[in-house]
Amino acid sequence: MWRNSATLSFSSKLLSSSSSANFSYFHYASAFSVFNPNAVVDRTLSPSHQRFYSSSAAPSPSPSSDSVIKLGFLANKSDAFRPLGSKASDAIQLARHYGRCYWELSKARLSMLVVATSGTGYVLGSGNAVDLVGLCCTCAGTMMVAASANSLNQVFEIKNDAKMKRTRLRPLPSGRIAIPHAVTWASSVGIAGTVLLAYKANMLAASLAASNLVLYAFVYTPLKQIHPVNTWVGAIVGAIPPLLGWAAASGQISLNGLILPAALYFWQIPHFMALAYLCRDDYAAGGYRMFSLTDASGRRTAAVALRNCLYLVPLGYIAYDWGLASGWFCLESSLITLAISAAAFSFYRDRTTQKARRMFYASLLYLPVFMSGLLFHRISDEQQCLVENPDRIAELSPFLEDATESGKDDQRKRLRYVTASPQRQPPVAYASIAPFPFLPVPSYVDQ
Numbered sequence: 299m300w301r302n303s304a305t306l307s308f309s310s311k312l313l314s315s316s317s318s319a320n321f322s323y324f325h326y327a328s329a330f331s332v333f334n335p336n337a338v339v340d341r342t343l344s345p346s347h348q349r350f351y352s353s354s355a356a357p358s359p360s361p362s363s364d365s366v367i368k369l370g371f372l373a374n375k376s377d378a379f380r381p382l383g384s385k386a387s388d389a390i391q392l393a394r395h396y397g398r399c400y401w402e403l404s405k406a407r408l409s410m411l412v413v414a415t416s417g418t419g420y421v422l423g424s425g426n427a428v429d430l431v432g433l434c435c436t437c438a439g440t441m442m443v444a445a446s447a448n449s450l451n452q453v454f455e456i457k458n459d460a461k462m463k464r465t466r467l468r469p470l471p472s473g474r475i476a477i478p479h480a481v482t483w484a485s486s487v488g489i490a491g492t493v494l495l496a497y498k499a500n501m502l503a504a505s506l507a508a509s510n511l512v513l514y515a516f517v518y519t520p521l522k523q524i525h526p527v528n529t530w531v532g533a534i535v536g537a538i539p540p541l542l543g544w545a546a547a548s549g550q551i552s553l554n555g556l557i558l559p560a561a562l563y564f565w566q567i568p569h570f571m572a573l574a575y576l577c578r579d580d581y582a583a584g585g586y587r588m589f590s591l592t593d594a595s596g597r598r599t600a601a602v603a604l605r606n607c608l609y610l611v612p613l614g615y616i617a618y619d620w621g622l623a624s625g626w627f628c629l630e631s632s633l634i635t636l637a638i639s640a641a642a643f644s645f646y647r648d649r650t651t652q653k654a655r656r657m658f659y660a661s662l663l664y665l666p667v668f669m670s671g672l673l674f675h676r677i678s679d680e681q682q683c684l685v686e687n688p689d690r691i692a693e694l695s696p697f698l699e700d701a702t703e704s705g706k707d708d709q710r711k712r713l714r715y716v717t718a719s720p721q722r723q724p725p726v727a728y729a730s731i732a733p734f735p736f737l738p739v740p741s742y743v744d745q
Contacts, residue, residue, distance in 0.1 A: 404445035419543025435498035442491025449484035
């Protein structure tokens with residue numbers, strides 16, 4: 299900063315004879331070099347920067363070649379005469395611009411919520427010990443695949459987003475990034491995330507990630523403009539990440555691993571119904587066929603939200619009955635589910651914007667509380683063995699100590715399976731054999 303001001307002061311003395319020259323032009327042009335020959339602002343800058351540079355540069359005439367003294371960065375617009383500091387500032391500005399575009403294309407906040415559900419599923423499926431490296435790799439791969447899906451979603455919906463108030467300033471409708479660039483970004487991170495999951499987790503987790511990417515970008519996205527069933531398809535998309543985390547940790551799909559995906563599936567319906575009711579005019583302008591658009595009174599929309607809230611009530615008891623969490627979680631889950639159901643019932647009785655917004659906020663609070671409680675009260679394999687077979691564990695404790703001292707992993711694994719009694723298998727009547735058509739059959743069917 300001091301160097302620039304000193305050089306400009308020296309330059310102003312040398313150029314004092316040229317009264318028509320505007321020195322603010324020299325300062326901004328030398329610092330950023332973002333002007334085209336006809337004083338048009340480069341489109342790679344954000345709108346706020348475009349307004350700033352155009353307002354400061356447009357009124358000033360371009361100086362003649364005779365009045366410019368070649369002092370390095372004040373010489374002309376050629377990159378050959380620009381100093382290293384100016385090029386570095388341009389690189390920083392460009393990195394900030396594209397970083398912001400990638401952040402918005404990826405819907406980073408939504409993607410981080412997806413990562414949170416996937417990480418929770420990984421911890422729940424890890425058993426006694428959680429592999430931190432595997433957890434980090436699973437979360438990173440999930441983040442990249444989610445970013446790819448959200449980016450492709452915006453590529454396909456450019457025209458629709460341009461018609462909606464809350465989406466028209468996104469990178470693609472506003473012209474801040476080109477379509478081929480966005481497609482390249484989405485393809486790169488999607489492939490990288492899938493490969494990371496296949497290499498660091500297992501092929502089952504990678505196949506779930508790839509299937510979810512295809513389902514979101516190529517099925518759910520076009521379906522939004524065709525039929526209101528898109529909401530239920532989108533709920534399946536949101537339910538797969540915790541199942542992905544469980545599969546990455548355990549290498550299989552079991553009914554215990556479907557409790558959190560079921561919670562995600564049923565939770566998304568009231569959450570989105572409240573949002574669709576609040577933004578129904580915007581969705582109509584964008585050409586999206588949402589359920590709320592065919593329900594002028596809002597009664598059916600509120601009824602669907604209330605019904606799916608009630609579906610959440612037994613999940614706490616099922617988690618306790620299947621040995622995934624303790625009885626305290628059963629109580630806590632019931633309380634928070636009754637709270638969101640009360641908000642949904644209030645919206646059903648009085649279908650106003652205020653009631654819909656209250657149910658929306660209640661849904662935002664429900665999910666983190668449910669996942670946190672499930673993690674806090676989860677029961678590991680060793681704890682379940684202590685509860686069910688305390689005498690048998692006491693008899694085999696000397697063998698366990700010998701195995702620990704010898705450091706033989708295979709022996710410890712064998713003793714673990716000897717010690718543990720056959721785990722309680724959840725009743726098949728609680729779920730279908732194939733929860734989703736593109737997933738493999740759960741392991742309990744073979745048994």
